[in-house]
Amino acid sequence: MSMGSSFRVRLEDGPDSAAPGSADAPARSFRERRRNRHGRGLRGDLIPPHLAGARTRAERFDEWVLESAQRLERLWGEQIQSYQFLVEEIPPDLEELARSGGPIPLGAGTPAGPNRPPVITIYRHAVETAAHGLVPVSELLHDVIVEQLAGLMGMDPETIDPAYGRYRPL
Secondary structure, eight states: OOOSOOOOOOOSOOTTOOOTTOSSSOOOOHHHHSOOGGGSOOOOOSSOTTSGGGSOHHHHHHHHHHHHHHHHHHHHTHHHHTOEEEEESSOTTHHHHHHHTOOOOSEEEEOOBTTBOOEEEEEHHHHHHHHTTTSOHHHHHHHHHHHHHHHHHTSOHHHHOTTTTTTOOO
């Protein structure tokens, strides 16, 4: 596809990986090459992977989307399984929307097409910004998904999920 240069990362020691400066020196393993700054030991994870703080905001957001989809699947069963959920960072044409002063969309629903399932797209940064700490991001996210699903199914959001909108500020 692209005729540009390719980038390769090699983490194993091979016959062509010699230590810099001498041709006869044995090659150091990846672990030995890691930085040991000021004799404080090898750098590692700051937070163990099993703790919640080890996940990034994007990973937590993806997990909330999955939880919301599972919550809707418990309510609607088989009807929801054909829908595809997509997370994007920002809406397309965000600069034009901001310039015109229009509302920033939190999500979008694309109806099914030939050989294509219906898609619900959620814009992560827009949802996180709209929450402002007033509403739990996970609940606002669920409301956005319910709104998009209701639009695609031609129903009211309250019909899709009776708990819709309970966390919205007045």
